[in-house]
Amino acid sequence: EAGVTQFPSHSVIEKGQTVTLRCDPISGHDNLYWYRRVMGKEIKFLLHFVKESKQDESGMPNNRFLAERTGGTYSTLKVQPAELEDSGVYFCASSQYPWEQYFGPGTRLTVT
Amino acid sequence: AQSVTQLDSQVPVFEEAPVELRCNYSSSVSVYLFWYVQYPNQGLQLLLKYLSGSTLVESINGFEAEFNKSQTSFHLRKPSVHISDTAEYFCAVSVNQAGTALIFGKGTTLSVSS
Known part of the structure; x- marks a missing residue:
């Protein structure tokens, strides 16, 4: 069974540009989560989808971040326009049950 | 609100x-507890979890953690x-409600040398 995949693995963009991160969850997992780890800090929750609906987006830092999950399958997280403080590792996780989230390898975003 | 130290x-x-590896948490409600591990250049993997029942939980690679409600701790050990x-x-x-997010500690880097 394939795990959670994320694309790209690394992205380097300039301040003001747009970046879109993609997450493909494990097949059949209705729950999909986005998390972010800024250097030196803890991993922080961004938002949670149940199928295609946003269940909880309380962790989204501001309106420059837009997450979608079309058809309840893969999800994208767009940052527009990117700022320096958006640099970090963005993790996606999926789960069938809330007590067992499976994480992807992460996307390392560097904004210069 | 919950927090992890x-x-x-x-x-x-x-x-x-x-x-x-020490872990303390703060919460006014019942929680699930987890340890995740991230090996170099890999994603996070679930190592072990406490949901209910026996307070001592074990992983397949020899780690164990004990839930201590009075001390609000969930320390990870390996002999x-x-x-x-x-x-x-x-x-x-x-x-411990359906679908809620994980709240993480800042992480502990374990370096094992010969």
């Missing part, structure tokens, strides 16, 4: 020595570490 950011040990255990370890909690 990992008291040590770095733990260097020699191979075959015992190790304890004898290997070089391959070198990784970053994250303690996390979630409120």
Whole structure:
């Protein structure tokens, strides 16, 4: 069974540009989560989808971040326009049950 | 609100020595407790979890953690570490309701040397 995949693995963009991160969850997992780890800090929750609906987006830092999950399958997280403080590792996780989230390898975003 | 404190950011040990990675949490409601591990250049993997029942939980690779409600702790232990255990370890909690997010500690880097 394939795990959670994320694309790209690394992205380097300039301040003001747009970046879109993609997450493909494990097949059949209705729950999909986005998390972010800024250097030196803890991993922080961004938002949670149940199928295609946003269940909880309380962790989204501001309106420059837009997450979608079309058809309840893969999800994208767009940052527009990117700022320096958006640099970090963005993790996606999926789960069938809330007590067992499976994480992807992460996307390392560097904004210069 | 819930929070997690990992008291040590770095733990260097020699191979075959015992190790304890400390984790304390704060919550006014019941929680699930987790330890995740991130090996170099890999994603986070669930190491073990406490949901209910026995307060001592074990992983397949020799780690164990004990839930202590009175001390609000969930320390991770291994009696004898290997070089391959070198990784970053994250303690996390979630409120035991369906679908809620994980709240992580800042992580502890375990470095095992020969």
